[in-house]
Amino acid sequence: MVESIGQFGPGLKPPSYHELRVPLLEKAKKETDKLKEKQEKAWKQYGCSPMSDGWTNKRGRHLIKFLVNCPEGTFFLSSVDVLSKIQDAKMLAVLFEQQINLIGRENVVQVVTDNGANFKAARGLLCRRIPTLFCTSCAAHCIDLIMEDICKLKELDATITHGRSLTTFVYRHGRLLAAMREKTQGRDIVRAGATRFATAILTLQSLHKNQDVLRKLFGNEEWFNSKLAKTVAGKKVHSFVLSTKFWSTVEDCILASIPLLQVLRVVDGDEKPAMADLCAAMYFAKDKMKLGLEKKKGF
Template identity: 50%
Template structure:
């Protein structure tokens, strides 16, 4: 309760208890035993902060060695916070892992293509131009123009948009099809009414054994389809893989997109050809416009074993094949929403 009260009184987010550093801290306190003197306010903000910074610099050195040996990918993401500031995060990924390079406050400038190109170029030079082989960014129009500017300046650079964002846009377009839009809007009206009335919400949870109607997805468009219990929608399977954190998914994306189109054709068949054709066209158009590079196919070609594992897993997820004992646990986790 003392630990819990510390969280409550200081307003610490509960997800802090999921961090590895939290477990290490509690274990260290237990190993020290009685008499431990906690760090003071001054120690936390001056000497210990300085020590943590030095340790981070040492950690960065290991990443820098990996960047020079294997090269790396520069990743960036931008957004506007509640104070109206335009912020950009920069991270470098290599076999050593992902390292946070820092944030840039670009509120004083318009986030146009020229500004983005200059920002990215400065970070590439900070890492070492010869050590950066790829840049991964948002799929917005300003980033596309920035790509053209930067590829002229650095011809050896390879630019890749976010796969998950591309799939998210596919779901957005599919949600605009009248056959889906009407149902999604009705579901939103229903869930909004229930979640705004405490007694109705309590009665609903009593009848559903505590289960909620709304399922949180990786993106807001995925959430709409998950809420309608369309978890078997092939594109959601692609999104699960693209948005996974445990291993690189580049080799699987092209194969899962093709598999998704095959499943769409099977699910709609000849009875709903108009809807089927619209969905397939949306997938093709978004993929060609947003991605438009053969990188995914090349990755799958260089990792052929990943294809056969992937096809079997997707068949199991769709109920077309019984899982082997070795995969039972993995599939149970995947079908319950656990990311790969």
């Protein structure tokens, strides 16, 4: 948007409140309806897969989004606020059946959901009600659950907690953050991933890459003369940043998780269908993890 404004140059008149909420909104709706018509033709021609995605927004409302995937792409169908409802299998099955009826039962090939117990049970109810239906678990969620289990291993859990403590401590204190960015040439150590556990592992990878910078940051005279060095949190962070054992376990976390992150990138992308590559990617990840950890104790 900013780039477009810059290309227009001086004298751009922004739309009024009325233009935004009436003519421009109507125009956007017409364009979306045309896009939906194109999608609906593809649903009838190829068949399609309704998908669900549950999340909680900033206001604490728990929403379930329904999307439809086909060779033409993925289309947002609707969202339902289920905060005040009991999210059991019967309720979820009813919601899915409503969406399937909107799409047309004859057009639906399979339903894709995450792997929560309630969603699994709902898939069972749907298959009994609609015998022609296939139900499939979300591959990205499966891999995320594997990563969650890896992160819970006793050898790795404490390291991930320390990594979060380190990044939180650095980003809460402006001078320390500025000093770190100066040494990393403006690079941040927190890296966002597709999921919460992917973010944790990518951040550990970034910490490992910048460990020399962090050791110098917490080991120089400026740090020891600062007020932060005398705080309980500062002493705790300082102790494991300069610990060889901490960095060794960070490396173990990376070896145990990065191959799965590569699989997650394959299945979480939307450029091409991922199922054809999933099996080979998982075998490759298992071999890579085994090779990286075979000499490590505790794995």
